[in-house]
Amino acid sequence: MDENAKCEILSSEYLIRCPWLTARRDCIKLPDGVVNDEYYVLEYPDWVNVIAVTDRGEMVMVRQYRHGLQRTDFELCAGVVEDGEAPIDAARRELLEETGYAGGVWTEAMVLSPNPSTSTNLCHCFVAEGVSHVADQHLDRTESITVHLFSRDEVYGMLCRNEIIQALMAAPLWRWFMKEKHGL
Template identity: 55%
Template sequence: MEKWTTTDSRYIIKRPWLTARCDTMRMPDGQIKDEFYVLEYPDWVNIIAITTDGKMVLVEQYRHGLDDIFMELCAGCVEPGEDPLAAAKRELAEETGFGGGEWELSMVLSANPTSMNNLNYCYIATGVELIGEQHLDPTEDINVHVLEPDEVKRLLVNDRIKQSLMAAPLWKYFAQRGECPIK
């Protein structure tokens, strides 16, 4: 197996929330693919936040792509030059007002390695506490929910957590603890 070679690359659109480029690729057997599209995004983070009393901090917000309101893990973008762990701690504090605790990297995922160039760093933060107020960006409208783990399991089982980059680490979290929601 050999990597493909980029022989040409041009940007189609460069906007704050959407960057797309078209690459010309040479495959190892010499074939040329004239149009291979890549969406460029910053790396992302999400956090399974567990309070000192064992509850889970989730957020609820409107998502325009599916035109609905969803329950999700706290998540956000890694700023240029920022460490993913620092970004995760910043996002949790900004979106929920929670912070502190012990942090560990659970997994690193790609939303779609075929056509997206970023990674998603999934953290588990245990022992978090309310340390302040939300500090939302102008485009954020977020409700914070502190739920029992069984409530989060029900959300998973009932297909209420739609974001795959959030569902996967939650399934892993419960499975590693022998608490797989489906029996």
Template identity: 50%
Template sequence: MTLNNDPRPWQVESSEYLHRLPWFTVRKDAVRMQNGGFIPDYFVLEYPDWINVTAVTTDGQLVLIRQYRHGLGQVSYELCAGVVDPGEDPLPAAQRELLEETGFGGGTWELLMTLSANPGTHANLTYAYLATGVTLQQAQQLESTEEITVHVVSPERALQLLESGDIMQSLHAAPLLKYLLKRAASASEPTRYF
């Protein structure tokens, strides 16, 4: 049901870039709202689109990675993830990142969900893919700025990692949880909530 009084997009009256680097671009907009309200300093973070992959092996195990994240100052479990290069489609980016970061590839791919880190401040999207039937195809091909270990875990172990907070990245927890819920529903397993 759509209501006639739903909010409409704001009118941008002016816009300027305060900082422009590949990993930190900040734009300041002056915006007018539908109700006449005015926000002179609305800040937007511009990033390229991101991808992540819930990768499931031919025997039903999940391919996770562990890496240090400096913002939180800790190592945690994550899905394989990366950046969509300019002009690149998200699916090939996801397939490339999975192969480079983990050595796993192949299988059947589908878009599981599209997410925003924060639609109030982030201008990009995250495309979360499900890759089923992946196999180990090569050694990792990490960049000099990557330190990643690969961990193949059972779905039950992945659920434990979610429950214990060992998967901190919300853009990774959401698609992984969606996969685990769909898996439980298709197997007619009783749904176990946190």
């Protein structure tokens, strides 16, 4: 089979279209000719997250409730890329809105697929070093987020103890720590 072969979409039906969730059922023909008449795809906008380190070397984390798992955890600042917005601009906006931190030197650390099997979006992961607190939070009415500052060692310990369980946040953090500790 050709490694670049794609499925042929024979039909597609939207099951739900909401601002935060669009789901469709596709009938697809696989490259080998097999037909799968019930393949579900979730359409999301791209996402961003930010490893933010203050000008004093502290890491900016947020803590919020996540209803899917019905638990409250520490996370990176994160959000949605709005239509027409560049990922870097979305990351800067989200950091300012959720934490009140801004500035610093920004680099894109990596781009991840939340789930290439069923999701259409990407997650752009950024590192912002040397940020400072410049404003109060500006949260959406459905957000309840607290801001916390931790040392690098504290965040590394949280990772090692599996206290940061969001995969799209743990992956760039692990990579960042490996680069920092081992120059990888």
